[in-house]
Amino acid sequence: MTNTENMRQIALESLIEILEKKQYANLIENQVLTKYAYLEKRDRAFYTRLVEGTLERLVTLDYYINAVSKVPVKKQKPLIRTLLRMSVYQILYMDSVPDSAAINEAVKLAKKRGFASLSGFVNGVLRNLSRQRDQIAPPKDLATVYSYPQWMVSYFMEQYPAEKVEEILHHLNLPQDLIVRVNLQMNTVEQLQKELKTCGITAVPVPETSCGLALSQIDRLTDLDAFVQGKFYVQDASSMMVAEHAGIREGDYVIDVCAAPGGKSTHAAQILNGTGCVDSRDLTEYKVSLIEENINRLRLSNMTAKVWDATVLDESVVNRADVVICDAPCSGLGVMGKKKDIRYRVTREDITELSHLQMKILENAKCYVKNGGTLLYSTCTITREENEQVVEQFLKNNPDFTLEMQRQILPHEIGNDGFFFAKMKKNQG
Numbered sequence: 001m002t003n004t005e006n007m008r009q010i011a012l013e014s015l016i017e018i019l020e021k022k023q024y025a026n027l028i029e030n031q032v033l034t035k036y037a038y039l040e041k042r043d044r045a046f047y048t049r050l051v052e053g054t055l056e057r058l059v060t061l062d063y064y065i066n067a068v069s070k071v072p073v074k075k076q077k078p079l080i081r082t083l084l085r086m087s088v089y090q091i092l093y094m095d096s097v098p099d100s101a102a103i104n105e106a107v108k109l110a111k112k113r114g115f116a117s118l119s120g121f122v123n124g125v126l127r128n129l130s131r132q133r134d135q136i137a138p139p140k141d142l143a144t145v146y147s148y149p150q151w152m153v154s155y156f157m158e159q160y161p162a163e164k165v166e167e168i169l170h171h172l173n174l175p176q177d178l179i180v181r182v183n184l185q186m187n188t189v190e191q192l193q194k195e196l197k198t199c200g201i202t203a204v205p206v207p208e209t210s211c212g213l214a215l216s217q218i219d220r221l222t223d224l225d226a227f228v229q230g231k232f233y234v235q236d237a238s239s240m241m242v243a244e245h246a247g248i249r250e251g252d253y254v255i256d257v258c259a260a261p262g263g264k265s266t267h268a269a270q271i272l273n274g275t276g277c278v279d280s281r282d283l284t285e286y287k288v289s290l291i292e293e294n295i296n297r298l299r300l301s302n303m304t305a306k307v308w309d310a311t312v313l314d315e316s317v318v319n320r321a322d323v324v325i326c327d328a329p330c331s332g333l334g335v336m337g338k339k340k341d342i343r344y345r346v347t348r349e350d351i352t353e354l355s356h357l358q359m360k361i362l363e364n365a366k367c368y369v370k371n372g373g374t375l376l377y378s379t380c381t382i383t384r385e386e387n388e389q390v391v392e393q394f395l396k397n398n399p400d401f402t403l404e405m406q407r408q409i410l411p412h413e414i415g416n417d418g419f420f421f422a423k424m425k426k427n428q429g
């Protein structure tokens with residue numbers, strides 16, 4: 001068996017875990033890429049493309065399968081529909097894979113996985129698609145064209161003009177840049193660029209950021225010496241806006257109430273330049289261990305991490321912080337380009353539920369801000385309900401806070417992700 005055949009089988013197993021057993025795509029992919037770290041870059045890239053591409057284009061793939069299959073996707077056996085989706089992705093989107101290879105490998109996999117009796121059906125559907133692809137009427141509705149659930153497209157339509165919605169859907173399907181934040185305490189932007197160049201990596205500064213670099217494609221980023229030594233942190237440029245706009249000054253006390261794995265906190269600690277203190281919190285021991293890993297890797301001496309539920313008041317820090325960062329849990333619709341399964345995981349009801357949790361966390365976080373201090377609210381989503389409306393309601397409830405700036409960043413506006421942040425100032429009192 002060649003590695004590409006093997007990667008198809010592994011991709012099939014991953015997709016079943018994600019689509020049928022509702023496991024998180026990033027966790028499954030990371031497990032596989034760690035387990036098969038010895039494989040060649042090309043094979044790992046094939047696996048990633050096949051899994052992520054199938055997830056991204058699922059709605060469109062189902063449209064084409066239903067156009068040529070007597071049994072609709074919903075009624076097919078889970079293994080068979082996953083195998084068909086993955087194979088149709090190769091036929092429609094992977095120019096480097098001949099249709100015959102996609103079909104023959106699918107038939108072999110069906111037999112190998114105990115579905116010999118359905119291998120003829122798999123063969124028939126894929127051959128029909130390969131032959132008739134140009135005769136099938138292309139989808140017209142945005143949800144099927146760009147592959148999103150219909151409710152989500154309708155929901156975006158309520159908030160943005162139609163052209164904007166199409167742009168958002170398109171941008172979230174574009175390939176992503178790998179963006180990192182240079183750890184300015186350890187090296188300058190130019191020094192890191194130079195070091196990465198010696199490893200064959202091109203690093204281009206990202207507009208609107210002071211230390212963001214977009215890197216050319218790298219297979220195993222975490223193997224780089226510069227990564228191990230903490231010379232950079234992987235963070236989208238839109239997320240960098242939080243610490244860049246928080247007005248953090250040397251000596252400040254910063255509390256980050258939803259901090260794991262530590263992106264905004266470590267950025268704040270870096271801006272403090274060895275002075276002051278960043279007090280990072282998250283809900284579980286595991287999440288806090290992720291923050292600690294980053295504190296250690298980036299060698300930050302002015303940052304601590306602990307378990308604390310952001311909905312519970314910590315009396316010991318009331319009115320003490322110069323800056324409070326509240327990067328709340330959210331629907332993540334701004335990062336659907338990275339996390340391909342979010343679009344099928346999140347429901348309309350989740351958005352409303354999350355907005356209540358966000359308000360609860362924000363109402364608690366405000367208590368830590370000292371007079372004249374700053375409260376920074378952010379999410380990686382693009383729904384008004386979780387963003388502008390939360391801020392609007394918060395300001396109504398809390399006239400002692402004033403909005404200094406807020407910005408909804410749409411996907412690919414700065415870096416890759418859609419992101420929202422609002423900077424509020426507490427009156428001097």
Ligand SMILES: C[S@@+](CC[C@H](N)C(=O)[O-])C[C@H]1O[C@@H](n2cnc3c(N)ncnc32)[C@H](O)[C@@H]1O
Nearest residue numbers: 258259260261262263264282283309310327329
């Ligand atoms: C958007 S992520 C934070 C990302 C982080 N700020 C960064 O830049 O790396 C939201 C975080 O909120 C945490 N969280 C959710 N509910 C929480 C709660 N009640 N108290 C504290 N943290 C919570 C989640 O565990 C998650 O790590």
